[in-house]
Amino acid sequence: MTSPHPGTPAGEQDDRFAPAVPAAPSRRSGADAERLLAGLNPQQRLAVTHSGGPLLVVAGAGSGKTRVLTRRIAYLLAAGRAQPGEILAITFTNKAAGEMKERVGELVGPRARAMWVSTFHSACVRILRDQAGVVGLSRSFSIYDSADSQRLITLAARELDLDPKRHPARGLAVAVSNLKNELITPEQATVQASNDVERTAAAVYAIYQRRLGEANAQDFDDLIMTTVRLLQDHPDVADHYRRRFRHVLVDEYQDTNHAQYMLVRELVGTTAERGDEGLPPGELCVVGDADQSIYAFRGANIRNINDFESDYPDATVVLLEQNYRSTQTILSAANAIIAHNPDRLVKNLWSAAGAGSPIVGYVADNEHDEAAFVAQEVDRLTDAGDASPGQVAVFYRTNAQSRVFEEVFIRVGLPYKVVGGVRFYERREVRDLLSYLRVLANPADTVSLRRILNVPRRGIGDRTESFVEAYAQQERVGFAEALRRIDEVPGIATRSATAVRGFVALLEELEGLIAEGVGPSRILELIMTRTGYIAELEETVNAGAAAGGVEAEGRIENLQELVGVAREYEERVEGGDVAGFLEQVALVADADQIPDPEEGGGGVVTLMTLHSAKGLEFPVVFLTGLEDGVFPHLRTLGDPTELAEERRLAYVGVTRARHRLYLTRASSRSSWGQLAYNPASRFLEEVPDQLMDWRRLAQPAIAAAAQRALERAGGDASWGDGPVRQYGRVTTGPVPKRGGVGLRPIPALAVGDKVSHDTFGVGVVASVLGQADKAQAEVEFGGDVGRKRLLLRYAPLEKL
Ligand code: ATP
Ligand code: MG
Numbered sequence: 001m002t003s004p005h006p007g008t009p010a011g012e013q014d015d016r017f018a019p020a021v022p023a024a025p026s027r028r029s030g031a032d033a034e035r036l037l038a039g040l041n042p043q044q045r046l047a048v049t050h051s052g053g054p055l056l057v058v059a060g061a062g063s064g065k066t067r068v069l070t071r072r073i074a075y076l077l078a079a080g081r082a083q084p085g086e087i088l089a090i091t092f093t094n095k096a097a098g099e100m101k102e103r104v105g106e107l108v109g110p111r112a113r114a115m116w117v118s119t120f121h122s123a124c125v126r127i128l129r130d131q132a133g134v135v136g137l138s139r140s141f142s143i144y145d146s147a148d149s150q151r152l153i154t155l156a157a158r159e160l161d162l163d164p165k166r167h168p169a170r171g172l173a174v175a176v177s178n179l180k181n182e183l184i185t186p187e188q189a190t191v192q193a194s195n196d197v198e199r200t201a202a203a204v205y206a207i208y209q210r211r212l213g214e215a216n217a218q219d220f221d222d223l224i225m226t227t228v229r230l231l232q233d234h235p236d237v238a239d240h241y242r243r244r245f246r247h248v249l250v251d252e253y254q255d256t257n258h259a260q261y262m263l264v265r266e267l268v269g270t271t272a273e274r275g276d277e278g279l280p281p282g283e284l285c286v287v288g289d290a291d292q293s294i295y296a297f298r299g300a301n302i303r304n305i306n307d308f309e310s311d312y313p314d315a316t317v318v319l320l321e322q323n324y325r326s327t328q329t330i331l332s333a334a335n336a337i338i339a340h341n342p343d344r345l346v347k348n349l350w351s352a353a354g355a356g357s358p359i360v361g362y363v364a365d366n367e368h369d370e371a372a373f374v375a376q377e378v379d380r381l382t383d384a385g386d387a388s389p390g391q392v393a394v395f396y397r398t399n400a401q402s403r404v405f406e407e408v409f410i411r412v413g414l415p416y417k418v419v420g421g422v423r424f425y426e427r428r429e430v431r432d433l434l435s436y437l438r439v440l441a442n443p444a445d446t447v448s449l450r451r452i453l454n455v456p457r458r459g460i461g462d463r464t465e466s467f468v469e470a471y472a473q474q475e476r477v478g479f480a481e482a483l484r485r486i487d488e489v490p491g492i493a494t495r496s497a498t499a500v501r502g503f504v505a506l507l508e509e510l511e512g513l514i515a516e517g518v519g520p521s522r523i524l525e526l527i528m529t530r531t532g533y534i535a536e537l538e539e540t541v542n543a544g545a546a547a548g549g550v551e552a553e554g555r556i557e558n559l560q561e562l563v564g565v566a567r568e569y570e571e572r573v574e575g576g577d578v579a580g581f582l583e584q585v586a587l588v589a590d591a592d593q594i595p596d597p598e599e600g601g602g603g604v605v606t607l608m609t610l611h612s613a614k615g616l617e618f619p620v621v622f623l624t625g626l627e628d629g630v631f632p633h634l635r636t637l638g639d640p641t642e643l644a645e646e647r648r649l650a651y652v653g654v655t656r657a658r659h660r661l662y663l664t665r666a667s668s669r670s671s672w673g674q675l676a677y678n679p680a681s682r683f684l685e686e687v688p689d690q691l692m693d694w695r696r697l698a699q700p701a702i703a704a705a706a707q708r709a710l711e712r713a714g715g716d717a718s719w720g721d722g723p724v725r726q727y728g729r730v731t732t733g734p735v736p737k738r739g740g741v742g743l744r745p746i747p748a749l750a751v752g753d754k755v756s757h758d759t760f761g762v763g764v765v766a767s768v769l770g771q772a773d774k775a776q777a778e779v780e781f782g783g784d785v786g787r788k789r790l791l792l793r794y795a796p797l798e799k800l
Helices: 027-037 042-049 065-078 094-114 120-130 146-159 169-181 186-192 196-214 220-233 235-244 258-268 271-276 328-338 367-383 399-412 428-441 446-452 462-475 479-484 494-515 520-530 533-542 549-572 578-590 640-654 700-712
Strands: 055-059 087-090 116-118 142-144 217-219 247-250 283-288 316-320 359-366 392-396 416-418 605-609 618-623 657-671 674-677 692-696 730-734 754-757 761-769 776-780 787-791 797-799
Touching: 027 042, 027 065, 042 065, 042 316, 055 065, 065 087, 065 094, 065 247, 065 283, 087 120, 094 116, 116 120, 120 220, 120 258, 120 578, 142 146, 142 220, 142 578, 146 169, 146 196, 146 217, 146 446, 169 196, 169 220, 169 258, 186 196, 196 217, 217 220, 220 235, 220 258, 235 258, 247 258, 258 283, 328 359, 328 640, 328 657, 359 367, 367 392, 367 399, 367 618, 367 657, 392 399, 399 416, 399 605, 428 446, 428 494, 428 520, 428 533, 428 549, 428 578, 446 479, 462 479, 462 494, 479 494, 494 520, 520 533, 520 549, 520 578, 533 549, 549 578, 618 640, 657 700, 674 700, 754 776
Parallel strands: 055 283, 055 316, 087 116, 087 247, 142 217, 247 283, 359 657, 359 692, 392 605, 392 618, 416 605, 618 657
Antiparallel strands: 657 674, 674 730, 754 761, 754 797, 761 776, 776 787
């Protein structure tokens, strides 16, 4: 189990700040300031010392943009141009935030805590907690993550009698999110809807938003949108924050969406707005790289960076051209790839680090062999003293690709850590317990309340739930209130009513303890024991492995870890309560858990998606799954705009590497029980051959198998003899008989064997039937999957 990194600043309590009078620079701070400029090139220096109008730093990867931002903050303080409380810095990773705080802490001591360094979301939460009354929220509002909001969307769609097949909740959630990112209200959405799809989305949006309000909850998009509204509709509040934040700094500006863009605008204020009040505009400094914009699917708009000069006519633009991160070989590969994108500003990025090692290319027969190569190579580098596991990162396009790497790494004993994926806070048991806390902090939170109503099972069924819901609607009271009046609700069986009364009494008792000041760790323990949650898991453990005992054990560990996180929080934050803990958790869960690449002696290999790699750097990088249909993603192949975004993602991936870069692909790959032969990624072809050292090429036998599969599928293919070949994508039927070229044989299984399935995960064999091609096994996967009967010839199953 990976341990969460509760690293956001959300838990900080100190909201006070020094008066907005800059201290006169002392002689000592003058010397400090000079020292901070050492080791910067002239353009970087310019950006760090710039004073006055808005500043835009645009530059390619690894040119020191983030470094400039960090140094600038330190410099402003050292030179006496700002107090910590006057600074708001927006970063995308906890790592960058940590670095900034550390540097400023060294400089000014505990006063550094008055500085806000956070993500957009954290900053908005802090503002909204302070101003909750103004926007009609209570201070203890809940923050819904994407899973919560999808549940609520489902309820809203049901209220409209929408067919879930035609209108899946996921799609509706995306549509609503897009509207919010454009700051469009439900009313506006209704008015401007011009077709059925848009009208449906608008209708769902309206109900969803009403229900969020009733639950005293905000989703992630709301956090930004509500804050923008707050600042726009309440000039006095806007004025308060403009006086406070004299310096606003934003990293990764290319990934801001419209709502975030407006937020920055509102916080800085225009000259006119500020001018009236005799307050000079705040100083804005944004840094970014249009070639690294990879969040268009969340509404990020490259135009925000491209239009900066027209939006802020008095802006100063600084360009950085020297890359300090990578070897020239790595940089040349990155430049060659991104050059294929149309309509971009051509940059002249160079490195003084020398050519370094060539880029290593490797074509594996399948994804298992690809992972085995990575593991072997990490071993080799470690033995040769060229790198430690902690300096290595493995990137892939989608979360699901991590599993094969995990399995192989476990088998060979290579320590690793997955960033993202099914994260700690997304695990069922953790969400269950947090839902209890949320209900205790915010009784109006209906989504959480209904989640735990019968968890663990206490005899409150769907029937009871729907009667209570009907009563609540009819009496126009909240769901929680209806539960409290269970004796008035018609149609409830005596046993169910007793169960509900017990549940309500327990919640009231816990609420009482919280009011008395009992902290979140103790409350969590009480929930686990008093509800029988732990007892139920323990029973499963005792029932043995076949009944899902292993998994239950893991769940108990996760809950213990959650209590640990709460305890840590209480130690860190004086007077930290349940609401504060929830706030921290909500934001950490959204942010990242990035380990420090150089940390410790050996360290562990980091596995992560390309999206979460933004802003980071590693001495050794493996960029895997370079296949058309995998990366670039299948969905994007026919769309030039989406393809351009995929290419920027490739650029981000390649430019994370400092000394060594590996580009790998698999000739065949099974996904969802299907075997696919994917051609080499076009990005691989875009890398000049003289930069590459091919360790292994595609094997002729695989090529022939792919060709046959393609012919069967009626496709058209060419299969040259270079390392990188143009080749039509084909998908065969179910995975053919094991034992073919590069494929796994039918596994010989016995009862009790541990196995891994591509889709269902790890399970235990409960029984085996039949022989040879007809061999079947019943496998217990536990959890939501349960027991499955599988035909071994076809199942993507492997013995562990
Ligand atoms: P990205 O676009 O990937 O976010 P970036 O432009 O933010 O990259 P940084 O992460 O700030 O770049 O810097 C890349 C690396 O170069 C870091 O290790 C940083 O410490 C180093 N670096 C930046 N400027 C200098 C400099 N003037 N001298 C030495 N090293 C530098
Ligand atoms: Mg950066």
